[in-house]
Amino acid sequence: MSTTSVQNGVPRHIAIIMDGNGRWARRRFMPRVAGHRKGVEAVRAVVRRCAERGVGYLTLFAFSSENWRRPADEVNFLMQLFVRALEDEVARLHENGIRLRVIGDLSRFEPRLIELIHKAEALTAANSGLNLTIAANYGGRWDILQAAERMMKAQPERREGFSEDDLSAHLSMAFAPEPDLFIRTGGEQRISNFLLWQLAYTELYFTEALWPEFNAESIDAAIASYQQRERRFGRTSEQVQAAASGGHA
Ligand code: IPE
Ligand code: IPE
Ligand code: MG
Numbered sequence: 001m002s003t004t005s006v007q008n009g010v011p012r013h014i015a016i017i018m019d020g021n022g023r024w025a026r027r028r029f030m031p032r033v034a035g036h037r038k039g040v041e042a043v044r045a046v047v048r049r050c051a052e053r054g055v056g057y058l059t060l061f062a063f064s065s066e067n068w069r070r071p072a073d074e075v076n077f078l079m080q081l082f083v084r085a086l087e088d089e090v091a092r093l094h095e096n097g098i099r100l101r102v103i104g105d106l107s108r109f110e111p112r113l114i115e116l117i118h119k120a121e122a123l124t125a126a127n128s129g130l131n132l133t134i135a136a137n138y139g140g141r142w143d144i145l146q147a148a149e150r151m152m153k154a155q156p157e158r159r160e161g162f163s164e165d166d167l168s169a170h171l172s173m174a175f176a177p178e179p180d181l182f183i184r185t186g187g188e189q190r191i192s193n194f195l196l197w198q199l200a201y202t203e204l205y206f207t208e209a210l211w212p213e214f215n216a217e218s219i220d221a222a223i224a225s226y227q228q229r230e231r232r233f234g235r236t237s238e239q240v241q242a243a244a245s246g247g248h249a
Contacts, residue, residue: 009227011180013056016061016185023035033073062078079110093124097127099132102117131175135195139193141196143196144171147167151169178202179198181203181222182194185211186208186210187207203229207222
């Protein structure tokens, strides 16, 4: 391996904020919800490409805990779209060996949606292909808080001395490695209460592309950008390169 640059492999875990559906529709003089409908096609393309590329975990932010603030009509449409996507897509995901999980506070969803989520998770639970996680009514602060509560409940007699590992074991994505690559479409450069704890050392990638126009080539471009980054985790560049060429720093 070269001693002047370190090439990362394919990210094990990609996390995406799928933003820009509303603007995509408005630019076409269509209602915002038409952008959400089109966005489902982008999800399909990106899931397929990530599976092909050998990405282990793909986590998609579909609905934030703050998105309830939107007009009721739009929220209702998004819930119906979620129901329909589960009804239409889960069999195909299963055929392709994909394991589906949903993270977030499900308690606010209608029973029909909760039931579909549980069935889809059960159906695909033994699959060993791509781990696809949908974050729905998810918030990073909510996640840290519920993890802290569960951590303390697990050891009621303990008052202090908790470690980061103790807490992260109770986060809703405890089953996955932390994201290597974070992508946000739609041009905004913010985290919007997504995976706050887990993004501590993730490589960030922002693109102006609106989510409905994001596709297999766009994912390839994001991965290519990631592969050029030097991940130092606090070390010096010299240390990282020495380790990559088998030496000691
Ligand atoms: C992202 O697109 C989808 C959800 C938040 C559900 P937006 O609906 O936020 O689209 P813009 O940002 O208004 O264009
Ligand atoms: C973030 O998008 C949440 C999802 C993509 C589901 P928003 O469009 O809601 O984010 P803000 O509120 O503009 O930051
Ligand atoms: Mg938005």
